[in-house]
Amino acid sequence: MSTTKIIYGLYGDDDDLMHGVKAFNDKGIKINxxxxxxxxxxxxxxxxxxxxxxxxx
Amino acid sequence: xxxxxxxPIREPLIIGHKTYHDITEDIARPIEERAxxxxxxxxxxxxxxFVYGFGCIAYTIGTGIGAWGLNRTINWGWDITNFVWWxxxxxxxxxxxxxxxLFRQRWRxxxxxxxxxxxxxxxxxxxIFPVIHMGRVWVGYWVFPLPNQxxxxxxNFNSPLLWDxxxxxxxxxxxVVFWFMGLIPDFAMIRDRAKTPFNKKIYTLLAFGWGGKAxxxxxxxxxxLVLAGLATPLVFSVHTTVSFDFATSVIKGWHSxxxxxxxxxxxxFSGFAMVQTLLLVARKVCHLEDYxxxxxxxxxNIVIVVTGGMVTVAYAxxxxxxxxxxxxxxxxxxxxxxxxxxxxxWAFWALIICNLVVPAAFWFKKVRTNIFWTFIIALIIxxxxxxxxxxxxxxxxxxxxxxxxxxxxxxxxxxxxxxxGTIGFFSVLFLLYARTFPVIAQAELKxxxxxxxxxxxxxxxxEHH
Numbered sequence: 262m263s264t265t266k267i268i269y270g271l272y273g274d275d276d277d278l279m280h281g282v283k284a285f286n287d288k289g290i291k292i293n294x295x296x297x298x299x300x301x302x303x304x305x306x307x308x309x310x311x312x313x314x315x316x317x318x
Numbered sequence: 319x320x321x322x323x324x325x326p327i328r329e330p331l332i333i334g335h336k337t338y339h340d341i342t343e344d345i346a347r348p349i350e351e352r353a354x355x356x357x358x359x360x361x362x363x364x365x366x367x368f369v370y371g372f373g374c375i376a377y378t379i380g381t382g383i384g385a386w387g388l389n390r391t392i393n394w395g396w397d398i399t400n401f402v403w404w405x406x407x408x409x410x411x412x413x414x415x416x417x418x419x420l421f422r423q424r425w426r427x428x429x430x431x432x433x434x435x436x437x438x439x440x441x442x443x444x445x446i447f448p449v450i451h452m453g454r455v456w457v458g459y460w461v462f463p464l465p466n467q468x469x470x471x472x473x474n475f476n477s478p479l480l481w482d483x484x485x486x487x488x489x490x491x492x493x494v495v496f497w498f499m500g501l502i503p504d505f506a507m508i509r510d511r512a513k514t515p516f517n518k519k520i521y522t523l524l525a526f527g528w529g530g531k532a533x534x535x536x537x538x539x540x541x542x543l544v545l546a547g548l549a550t551p552l553v554f555s556v557h558t559t560v561s562f563d564f565a566t567s568v569i570k571g572w573h574s575x576x577x578x579x580x581x582x583x584x585x586x587f588s589g590f591a592m593v594q595t596l597l598l599v600a601r602k603v604c605h606l607e608d609y610x611x612x613x614x615x616x617x618x619n620i621v622i623v624v625t626g627g628m629v630t631v632a633y634a635x636x637x638x639x640x641x642x643x644x645x646x647x648x649x650x651x652x653x654x655x656x657x658x659x660x661x662x663x664w665a666f667w668a669l670i671i672c673n674l675v676v677p678a679a680f681w682f683k684k685v686r687t688n689i690f691w692t693f694i695i696a697l698i699i700x701x702x703x704x705x706x707x708x709x710x711x712x713x714x715x716x717x718x719x720x721x722x723x724x725x726x727x728x729x730x731x732x733x734x735x736x737x738x739g740t741i742g743f744f745s746v747l748f749l750l751y752a753r754t755f756p757v758i759a760q761a762e763l764k765x766x767x768x769x770x771x772x773x774x775x776x777x778x779x780x781e782h783h
Contacts, residue, residue, distance in 0.1 A: 275768075295532040298338070298507070299764035305536040 275301045282307045324424075324769045329613040331425055331770035336608065338764050345504070345760040346511055348604045353753055356603065364745035371739005374732045375450055383453050385732040391725045392715045396733040397451045398563075399707040400740065403588070404444035405486065405560055406581075406703060409553060410589025411437030412489075415496060416549035419542065424770055425617055427762045428609045431504075432600060433593050434497040435755070439747040440592070441490045443740040448482070450736070478562035485559035489552050496545045502528050503538065504756035557585040564710065571651030571714035580632035584706060587625035587673075590618050591699035598693045600752060609758055612687055619686035622699065626677040633674065650717040652709040661726060662713045669709050672702020 268290070272278040278301065285292055292308050304310075332341075378385050388395050411433035418426040449458055461483045463473045473480055506528035509521035528534065561581035564572035594615070601610040633653055640654030649656035657666045676698045680686045685695070712727045751757070768774045 296530045297532065297535065298342075298530055299503075299761040300535040300539055301532075302765065304532050308532055310533045310536045 275299075279303065279307065324775075326775055328770070328775075329611070330772035330775045331428065331609075331611065331613065332763065332767055333608040333611050333772050335773045336767065336771060338767065341609075341760055341764055341767065342507065342511075344606065344609070345756050345758050346508060348752065348757065349508055349754060350511070350513075354603075357749065357753065361746065361749050364742045364749060367738050367742025368746050369742075371736055371742055374735030374739055375446070377732055378450055378736065379455055383451065385730060387727055387729045387733050389725055389727070391718055391723045392712055392727045394711045394715065395727050396708075396729050396737060397447045399704065399711050400737050401444050401447035401451075402560055402707040403704050404440045404447075404740065404744075406557060406585035406588045406707075407592045408437040408440040408444070408489070408493075408589060409557060409582070409585035410593045411435070411440075412493060412549055412553045413586055413589070414593070415500075416546040417553060419546040420550060424766050425614055427759055427766060428606075428611075428614055429593065429597060429618070431497075431500065431755070431759045432597060432751075432757050433589075434493060434500070435748065435751050435757075436589075436592060436596055437493050438490070438497060439744050439751075441486065441493065442747070443744050445486065445490075446736075446740060448479075478559060478566050481559045482563060485556045489556045492545070492549050492552060496542075496549055499538075499541060499545065500759055500762075501755065502526050503530065503534075503761040504759065506530065507760065508756060553586075554582055557581045569714060570645075570647040570719075571653075571710070574636065576632055576635055580629065583625045583628035583632070584703060587622060587629055587677075588699060588703035590622045590625070591696040591703070594618055594622075594692055594696035595700060596748065598689060598696070600757060604752065604757060606758065609763065612689075615689065615692055616683075616687050619680045619692060622677060622696075623680040623686070626673065626680075626699075630674050633670075647719065650714075652713040657709075657713055660713075660717075662709070662716065665705055665709050665713060668705045669702060672698045673706060676702070 268285075270281055272281060275297070278295070278297070282292060282295070282304065286307065295304060295308060297304065334340075336344075383397075386395060386397065411430075414426050414433040415430045418430075449455055452458055461473065461480065463475075502525055505521050506525040509518060509525045512518040512521055558578040558581065561577035565574055565577035567573060597610055598615070601607055636651070636653035637655075640648045640651050640656075648654060650660070651657065652666070652669075657663070660666075676695055679691070679695060685691050716726060717724045
């Protein structure tokens with residue numbers, strides 16, 4: 262039996278989202294993906310998203 | 319607070335107590351609602367001009383450019399005047415979208431989408447004139463340096479007219495890519511709200527599978543920066559190259575070293591006047607007063623007064639040199655004591671009044687924060703900048719080096735028709751755009767709501783007191 266747990270979070274505000282991302286990071290929970298309707302400042306650093314490298318995917 | 323701190327003393331960029339959802343609703347409304355009577359009336363009027371103009375273009379192509387008012391002395395007339403006028407108008411869009419992005423000017427977010435649309439539509443109009451001026455448009459591809467078997471036919475790399483081909487095609491392609499890339503997340507928003515299958519299909523295609531992942535946004539912002547870097551030199555290079563069409567020639571009045579900076583300043587000057595003309599109408603019709611605020615209008619008027627000042631200095635320099643050189647030929651140039659009292663005195667004074675005297679009213683805060691006067695003055699600048707190009711071309715050519723060939727230019731019905739046709743074409747494109755595209759970069763705007771929104775700024779102010 263797998264022990265992997267998946268958590269889905271739904272946030273109504275970008276500040277709450279950023280607090281959530283920090284909390285997950287502090288607990289060592291890997292964040293797979295975040296979907297937002299507009300760019301959230303600092304989210305790419307907090308997750309973190311892999312840096313853009315032209316030539317790779 | 320996420321994002322950057324902004325001083326409470328700065329004016330809010332989004333007025334009213336908006337939530338993120340309010341912004342979505344406000345931007346999507348013009349697309350989702352049915353068009354009003356005013357829109358249809360404007361579209362029909364624009365279509366009539368458009369069809370008439372294209373009739374005139376067809377007549378020109380069928381008959382030859384003898385259908386225009388050109389003569390042996392004045393071999394460039396309305397065609398090149400209109401070309402330079404339209405290219406110049408485009409410059410404000412690129413300045414707003416590229417230069418102001420690099421300078422992190424947040425006010426650009428409410429106006430960049432429409433300004434870029436204006437750029438692209440204006441460049442389309444501009445391109446028509448040199449193409450039909452070729453006469454034999456079906457061999458228009460000869461301007462490109464293609465491998466060919468025509469023997470002696472080679473593009474002339476010494477000619478600024480060829481540089482224009484490269485400058486303008488680069489400008490057009492970079493502007494389109496930049497504009498479209500910015501539109502992708504907003505198309506996705508429209509797609510996700512679309513109710514009819516047809517709309518869903520169209521906006522799905524346009525949105526390029528946008529999903530709003532954190533990685534998408536990171537790439538989006540990175541690419542915006544790269545494209546802004548690419549587009550910034552174009553703001554300066556394109557109109558510099560257009561000015562070379564004149565400045566590298568040996569025609570008195572054209573052969574002037576100050577043309578490149580003077581043309582660029584003039585282009586931005588006229589471009590912002592056109593942005594004002596369009597946005598003052600669009601904000602009213604689409605109810606976007608909370609996003610395109612008085613602050614936006616005022617700051618654009620300040621750009622107008624600054625670039626207008628540069629143009630004034632250039633005019634003064636040209637006038638002074640025309641007099642100081644003591645050359646008889648210089649006394650016939652478009653900015654000279656001779657031009658002020660010569661047969662084209664009316665064109666000379668139209669230029670001075672529309673571009674120097676009237677825009678100076680924007681030095682007064684009362685005027686530049688008044689919507690009615692902003693609209694009127696912007697219209698006058700549009701006219702004045704048309705006269706600038708008319709004066710440069712027609713006044714300078716009308717009195718050449720041989721007094722026996724001195725003559726005047728009389729535009730024909732076809733000349734006028736082609737010009738009105740491009741205004742119609744431009745209006746058709748802009749009206750269709752305003753109904754089908756998100757006219758404000760809503761995703762970007764949402765990212766500054768908590769920094770520059772009125773509600774949030776008020777809260778911030780309270781915390782500090």
